[in-house]
Amino acid sequence: MNTPAALIDFLNTPLIIGSKTIQNRMALAPMAGIGHTALRQVIASFGGHGLLFTGMVSAKAVPQENPNVSTVFTWQPESLNHTVCQIFGGDPKSMAMAARRIESEGFWGVDLNFGCAVAAICKRGAGAALLKTPGLAVEIVSAVRESISCPLFVKYRTGWQDNPDLAVAMGQAFENAGADALTFHPRVAPDRRSRAPKWDIIGQVKQAVGIPVFGNGNLFQPEDGLKMVTLTGCDGLSLGRMAAARPWIFAQWTQGVTPDRHIYHDTAMQMADVLAQYHDDVTAVKLFKKWAPYFCANFKFSQSILKQLMKANTIDQLKNKLHERLNVPPEILTVPNINLFV
The missing domain is CATH 3.20.20.70 (Aldolase class I)
Structure with a gap:
């Protein structure tokens, strides 16, 4: 837009x-x-x-x-x-x-x-x-x-x-x-x-x-x-x-920047990497999971993607799941699902 x-x-x-x-x-x-x-x-x-x-x-x-x-x-x-x-x-x-x-x-x-x-x-x-x-x-x-x-x-x-x-x-x-x-x-x-x-x-x-x-x-x-x-x-x-x-x-x-279709995958990966840079694995995963509902609210099948991410216990597991679900860009909502905004 x-x-x-x-x-x-x-x-x-x-x-x-x-x-x-x-x-x-x-x-x-x-x-x-x-x-x-x-x-x-x-x-x-x-x-x-x-x-x-x-x-x-x-x-x-x-x-x-x-x-x-x-x-x-x-x-x-x-x-x-x-x-x-x-x-x-x-x-x-x-x-x-x-x-x-x-x-x-x-x-x-x-x-x-x-x-x-x-x-x-x-x-x-x-x-x-x-x-x-x-x-x-x-x-x-x-x-x-x-x-x-x-x-x-x-x-x-x-x-x-x-x-x-x-x-x-x-x-x-x-x-x-x-x-x-x-x-x-x-x-x-x-x-x-x-x-x-x-x-x-x-x-x-x-x-x-x-x-x-x-x-x-x-x-x-x-x-x-x-x-x-x-x-x-x-x-x-x-x-x-x-x-x-x-x-x-x-x-x-x-x-006026127009985001490309891969921005969701790349941004989630970046967030995981930056959290790992500052925190131990347990804290980094915890903070990622706090952010995940906001990020997943962008997707039509937000609950399915969020459920998969919540199963991760390490940053490496998170990144693997992110790649599995977002490498092929999922369907994006024009306005995020605000019911996921906690």
Whole structure:
């Protein structure tokens, strides 16, 4: 599918965020579990991205975390100039301490996750739980802002009630507390993608603040991206699940690259190799299997392929099964089967 020229032009317009400038406006969304360095490396190999966000890292762990053994707080040195480190936590002091280390390591910026609605995170008073205590959320933003000079992102969602006014007020409060940019997901916190996101709320947030707003939610095709930009006036696009499913999507949308029929086989093989480069066999296979549902969602017979991959116990077994199932390109869906997006 061809990418509209208007979208390519928009995405390749530089954008100032705090003290820095990005050359294109397309970002890997902050996610938990799959935004690891291997996915980021595969995405970077295709190019076309503006910013890449790490997986979610506990702020309390960051000051002592060893990047040589961590599966989340790890990176390639050459990637730091376009990578934002995402942290979660419910304590201003620990969030500020984590942010200081992140900046000292050379990351492009820091992202505060106030959007994750997973129960295990919310029970710790972090993620979307902070939208129930907006005063504390703002205090965290302020504390982090005082501790760093690099760009500061806040990712959040509509809230725990379907109330656009709260989303707008929170965006304004985050800006006033020192946030340089917002990534906004227009769904209520209990909703784990069972309903369509309300893009119009992105527009309301954008109109109410003076900092860049990245829109997030149900961006599947280039036409979706152009529609979101047109309807909301957002400053950039943030893709999560689709970037996991199709790591070349940034090059496709920003450079008009047309993927060939072998890209699925080659990308899966590359992911297996990169994971093996960073991890032991057990960990590499575990991380591949976390990614596999997103990737297999591309195929008409997704469940059959996924079932075969899940039987693998080593990277070599995975690669053999990938070659068996994907060497002859399977039938591809125009839009992935989102029921496999966990």
